[in-house]
Amino acid sequence: MTANHWHPSATGAALRQRAxxxxxxxxxxxxxxxxxxxxPVLSHRATSDPHIESIPAEYCGNTSYLTTSPEFGLKRLLAxxxxxxxxxxxxxxQGxxxxxxxxEFTLLEWYxxxxxxxxLMLEVAELLGLVLGISQVQSLSYRALFLRELQLDPHSASDKELTACVGRTIALSFTPGDRAECLDLLMSHYLExxxxxxxTLLYDFPAHQAALAKVVADEQGTPVARxxxxYVGGVELANGYWELTDSAEQLQRFQADLQYRRSHSRPTPPFDERLLLALQAGMPECAGVALGVDRLMMLAGGYGSIEEVIAFPIARA
Structure with missing residues (x-):
């Protein structure tokens, strides 16, 4: 630790911009x-999402968790x-x-x-346009982006075709394990x-990427995640859903998440049964979205690192 680590990493001007x-x-x-x-930001339950890890915290001798998102609390309020x-x-x-x-980051989430x-994605574009002074907006489906840039339909392409596409477009030192990893690599390394x-508003993702969104057949009859x-300039800022309201389907997805975690030797925390009870009570039909405020601030102020827009990032906390 150097002597200046008591100082904030963001300037006073940046903090005033943030306010x-x-x-x-x-x-x-x-x-x-x-x-x-x-x-609450402290919860008795961790996330079940296979790609996100909660940070544990001890509370009265029991393990609790810092929440990865306000989603479940907000949905209980909606119900x-x-x-x-x-x-x-x-x-x-975590990590x-x-x-x-x-x-530790700042999140905006609304329903x-x-x-x-x-x-909802049109309202997201309104907010981003207002904050960033951008009027140029393009909306296209996940399929349309793949067809435009790679001449490949991500829904119907075979595993072999996807692996070959990764091989000719991205320099990797390993072979992707499955089609989900192929799609993720193509999106992050080539398409973004x-x-x-x-x-850019990208919609109708593959059904296996539904998370907590409804799955509905598109105009071509393909099941897609709604x-x-x-994105702004290829930087992902927000992720939104036409929200799943079926408690039985939600339970199946929680169980599938935990099975994935077990098969990959990951922690398997208990899922949030209170959300299931809220869905059973009747959460209204709705759409919700989460937006990263720190990244938005980086774009709004032209900053190159998140440390420039947070007073005390983890290295100085």
């Missing part, structure tokens, strides 16, 4: 009568009848460090009752950089 950004976000939702709410709402605050994820990652993913400037991601 203005948070105020702008709150004004955006106030104008639209979306209620700001708080939910209780709170209506359109949003959370703007801290979330925590997330880097130029665009910090284990719109009676909306689907298509309608090809998105160009402006806001979720979307929002």
């Amino acid at each position: 203005a950004l948070l105020a702008k976000i709150r004004h955006f939702f106030s104008q639209r009568q979306v209620l700001e709410v708080e939910v 209780a009848g709170i209506g359109d709402c949003y959370y703007l605050g801290k979330a925590f994820r 997330e460090c880097g130029r665009r990652h910090n284990p 719109r009752c009676g909306w689907d993913d298509r309608r 950089p090809a998105m160009g400037e402006g806001i 979720r979307f991601e929002a």
Whole structure:
């Protein structure tokens, strides 16, 4: 540790910009009568998502977890009848460090009752356009992006075709394990950089990437996950769903997550039964989205590292 580590890593100007950004976000939702709410950041349950790890914390001799997202708390409020709402605050994820990652980060997450993913992604574009001063927006399906850039249909291509596509487009020192890994590699290493400037709204993901989104047949009869991601200049900022409301289907997905974790020798924390109870009670049809505020701040201020927009990142916490 060097002597200057007591100093914040962000400048005073950056912190004032950050405060203005948070105020702008709150004004955006106030104008639209979306209620700001708080939910716990310390929970008795960890995430079951196979690709995200919770940070454990001891509480009265029991293991609790810092929440990776306010999602389950917000959905319980929706089931209780709170209506359109949003959370703007801290979330925590294990092992997330880097130029665009910090284990403690600021997340904006909001839900719109009676909306689907298509309608919500337009509101996301409104917010991003307002904050970043961008008017250029392109909306296209996951399939359309693959066809445009790789002349490959990600839904119907065989495993062999996907592996061959990875081999000719990305320099790797290993062979991808399955089609899911192939698609992830093609997206992160090839397609995201090809998105160009402006806001890109990508929708109708492969069904196996549904997470907590509904799965519905598209116009070609292919089952797709009704979720979307929002990018600016190839940087992912937001991930949204037409939310799953079926408690039985939610239970099956929790169980599938835990089975994946077991098969890959990962921790298998108990899933959140309170969410299942909320869904059984009747969560309204809705769409929800989570947006990384620190990354948004980086783009808004032209910063190259997350440490430049956080007063005390993990190295100085």
